[in-house]
Amino acid sequence: MDGHCLCGAVSLKSPEAREIGACHCGSCRRWGGGPLLAVHCGRDVQFQGAENISVYASSDWAHRAFCSRCGTHLYYKLLATGEYFVPAGLFESTEFELASQIYIDKKPGYYSFANQTPTLTEQQVIEQFSSPSSETAA
Numbered sequence: 012m013d014g015h016c017l018c019g020a021v022s023l024k025s026p027e028a029r030e031i032g033a034c035h036c037g038s039c040r041r042w043g044g045g046p047l048l049a050v051h052c053g054r055d056v057q058f059q060g061a062e063n064i065s066v067y068a069s070s071d072w073a074h075r076a077f078c079s080r081c082g083t084h085l086y087y088k089l090l091a092t093g094e095y096f097v098p099a100g101l102f103e104s105t106e107f108e109l110a111s112q113i114y115i116d117k118k119p120g121y122y123s124f125a126n127q128t129p130t131l132t133e134q135q136v137i138e139q140f141s142s143p144s145s146e147t148a149a
Contacts, residue, residue, distance in 0.1 A: 012050075014101035016083035021060040023085070023101065025052035030110035031099045035118035036133070038069060043084055045122065049096040050107065056086070056095045072140070 015022040028050045039047035058064060065079040069087075076085040087096040099107050112118075115130040131139070 012102050012104055014097065014103065016063075016078040016081055016085065016101065018078065018081035018083070020063040020080045021058060021078045021083070021085060023056055023058050023097065025050070025056045025095070025097060028052060029107055031107045032096070033109060033112040033124065033128075034114055035112065036114040037117060039087075039114075040119075042069075042075060043098075046112075046118070047087065047096070048099045048109075049087060050099050050102065052086075052095045052097050054093045054095070056097065058085075 012025050012027055013022070014025070031048050031050055034047040034049070060078075063079050064076050064085060066074050066076045069075045072090055074088045074090065076088070077083060078085060083101070084098050085101070086098075088094065089096075109124060109126040109128055111129050111131075112124070113131045113136050114133050116132040
């Protein structure tokens with residue numbers, strides 16, 4: 012899949028994916044003004060225009076990146092696995108399906124999705140991250 016930031020200074024290629032995960036945690040909402048709607052792209056993401064990428068260590072376990080020219084959010088990256096979660100809006104495709112929601116217990120009451128999806132609470136996400144057998148987390 013191909014995507015790019017608002018100004019085009021950063022572009023990316025990732026494997027095909029069709030599912031979006033929504034994160035309702037306070038950090039994601041603060042970062043983007045609402046839930047993060049992201050595509051789990053795994054480790055195989057290629058960026059062009061890397062000199063325009065600014066990275067912020069948002070926690071001990073993840074980095075968030077944005078275009079230093081236009082401010083577009085580019086990714087959330089899990090440090091332990093190197094996996095990227097890329098905002099769905101960066102991609103040319105609109106053929107996505109909302110497939111899951113995390114931090115559902117932190118979702119404020121002022122919005123709600125009509126889609127019925129599997130959900131995880133904050134505690135369930137933390138348990139998933141800390142599980143030695145856990146391969147991914149949204």
